[in-house]
Amino acid sequence: MDWAQLDWKQELANNVVTIDQLKEHARLAPEEEAKLREVAQLHPINIPRYYLSLIDWSDPGDPIRRMCFPGAEELVVAGAMGETTADPYGDDKHDKGNGVLHKYDYTALVVVTECCAMHCRHCFRRRIVGKPGGQAPRDFSGALRYIAAHPEINNVILSGGDPLMLSTPALRTMLEGLAEIGHVDFVRIGTRTPVTYPLRLFDEELLGLLRAFNERKALYIPTHFNHAREITPLSTEAVRRLRLCGATVNNQAVLLRGVNDTAQDIAALMQGLLAIGVNPYYLYQCMPVSRVRHHFQIPLKKGVEIVDAARAMLNGYGKRFKYIIGHDIGKLEICGMAGNQIVLKQMHARIGHPEQASRIIMQELDDNAGWVTV
Structure with missing residues (x-):
């Protein structure tokens, strides 16, 4: 085919x-x-x-x-791994309307669609993906007005769902609107399309739009490869086309039981990404999502072992990814274990909690703990 x-x-x-x-x-x-x-x-x-x-x-x-x-x-909604939630990242607490989630002072995330090319079984927004009537804005102008009225916002993430599943004219309206806001320095488009549906990136109209936007504002594409076998000739060509538009392509993977839960899996993924010009960026701990946690989440102690062993196999560029907990209170980098305590560093703090930024958190873990309470 x-x-x-x-x-x-x-x-x-x-x-x-x-x-x-x-x-x-x-x-x-x-x-x-x-x-x-x-x-x-x-x-x-x-x-x-x-x-x-x-x-x-x-x-x-x-x-x-x-x-x-x-x-x-x-x-399964309850079991040995612990409690689950439909909203592990606290989206509802930071919903400003029109799809805007404003959790950190400097970043606005806009949920622009509930649609994806594929419904991943580990999806942390599964409560809205594929279910019309969620948070996505029907009129992006409301989101633009919010962003324009908050000069502390220096970057915007278009998320979903998958923004690249929108029509190119709809994306054009969004990107051209963001390009007009002076205090927005760069835009990110979060997409798994290069992985699950790379033929979308063979649309010359879309590529022309991305190229034109990148001439006005820096464009970053966080994508989502989880396994080296997802790196195919077609996905490689899709990534090449994004890079030729001037976009910087980063990868945000999720550590998943039965998918990439060995050091060899993670090392092969990071090496494969570098070979096609994608920067390893985040490796997320699987969130305690309802109907996901109990078959995809790996205990944190085991996760640290896997990541440490994988990093030992990788060169400097391959080691750059951060092992992350996307917590309700903000992103936490998993630095490692000190005895029986996990060592975390808070990377971002929610609005109104500046004292929490860059703090070190240490917490006792049992062998099965897949999440932290902070």
């Missing part, structure tokens, strides 16, 4: 979105099928044919399959 020649909008209609379609690709026992139909009501299935083509069907534990196929584990 020559994915690059397909119309990106039309190809979305070929996504696998039902259990019956899923059964065309994998055998499901009757009991499993019944459970998955229940799961699909909670977090809809949505898998592009391109991403399906990456699965090794001979391996029931294939990491690509694990990230896109629904699992009966998603019915």
Whole structure:
């Protein structure tokens, strides 16, 4: 299949979105099928044919399959890993309307859509993704007015969902509006599209828009590769096209059980990213998200071991990523273990709590702890 020649909008209609379609690709026992139909009501299935083509069907534990196929584990809402929440990052507390989340003085994040090319099973915003009527603004002008009225905001993140699933004219309205705000120095577009649906990046109209915007404001693209096998010739070409627009491409991965939970997995991912010109940036601890935590989260002690061992295999550029907890109080860098205590450094502080910025936090951990209470 020559994915690059397909119309990106039309190809979305070929996504696998039902259990019956899923059964065309994998055998499901009757009991499993019944459970998955229940799961699909909670977090809809949505898998592009391109991403399906990456699965090794001979391996029931294939990491690509694990990230896109629904699992009966998603019915678990409480267990040994601890409590879960639908809003682990505290989005609701910082919602200013029109999709604007203003958690840190200098950064505004705008949830611009609930749509993604694929519904990842580890999604931390699964309560809104694929479910119209969430936080996304129908009129971006309200978000622009908020940003323009807050001169302390020097950068804006377009998030979702996946902003690159919007039409190019809709993105143009957003980016041109942001380009007119003098105190906004740079813009980030958070997207997993280069990974799950790279044919979107073969749209010359989109590339022209990104190129033109980058001539006015610096453009950063945080993307989301989790496994080295997601780095394919097509995704590599998609990244190359973004870089030719002048964008800086960074990667934010999530440490996931059964996907990338060995030092070799993490090292291969970081090395692969550097080889295609993507900067390793963050490796997130899987959040305590409802219907995600109990089958994807790795205990923090084990996570530190994995990251330390991976860094020992990597060169200086490969080591630059930070192991992060995206906590309600702000981002916390996981620096390591001191005896039985985890050592954290708070990278950002919420509005109104400047004294918390850059503080060191140490906390006792038991062997199964996957999160911290601070």
